[in-house]
Amino acid sequence: MKKLTCSFxxxxxxxVSMIPGPDxxxxxxxxxxxxxxxxxxxxxxxxxxxxxPTPTPKEIKAFLDQYVIGHDEVKKVLAVAVHNHYRRLxxxxxxxxxxxxxxxxPAPQSAEKFVDVEIEKSNILLIGPTGTGKTLxxxxxxxxxxxxxxxxxxxxxxxxxxxxxxxxxxVRYLLQNAD
Numbered sequence: 001m002k003k004l005t006c007s008f009x010x011x012x013x014x015x016v017s018m019i020p021g022p023d024x025x026x027x028x029x030x031x032x033x034x035x036x037x038x039x040x041x042x043x044x045x046x047x048x049x050x051x052x053p054t055p056t057p058k059e060i061k062a063f064l065d066q067y068v069i070g071h072d073e074v075k076k077v078l079a080v081a082v083h084n085h086y087r088r089l090x091x092x093x094x095x096x097x098x099x100x101x102x103x104x105x106p107a108p109q110s111a112e113k114f115v116d117v118e119i120e121k122s123n124i125l126l127i128g129p130t131g132t133g134k135t136l137x138x139x140x141x142x143x144x145x146x147x148x149x150x151x152x153x154x155x156x157x158x159x160x161x162x163x164x165x166x167x168x169x170x171v172r173y174l175l176q177n178a179d
Contacts, residue, residue, distance in 0.1 A: 004018045006026055007025055008026055011029075016028060055144070057076070063144045068133055068136055068137055077124075081122060082141060084122070148174050148175075150177055152170040
């Protein structure tokens, strides 16, 4: 019989029992370690503090009103879009809990009614001349929601792509601001 090698730890079938696969093999010890890792990860997810309640569009707009003068229509649109974004995330999380077992307890009846309901994803593009408050609106929303915010210069566009900040730099700014 052909000697199999664990694709993870490198031990051979002479040393430990092996589970063969079409493109890889895994020994029973690595299966055990992987199971422990998944169990620890799921325990951490269950122990994570619950997300704060999603702010209502009125609450979001009221917060923006404290920092941004005017732009009432934009603030309303942003408030509804942000609220729907967080509701979509909550629905996805609720779906994960009910379909993946999550806490092991059944979903409340009210949640079961909405398992098939999807909130459509939308994107927002803030466009306008310099100094009209686009960055202030986005920064204020990030502050309220406690999410990282980064600014990058993408003012020069070319046919080959954009020139300005590298995508890697923008991601680095986001990671730095996330701390």
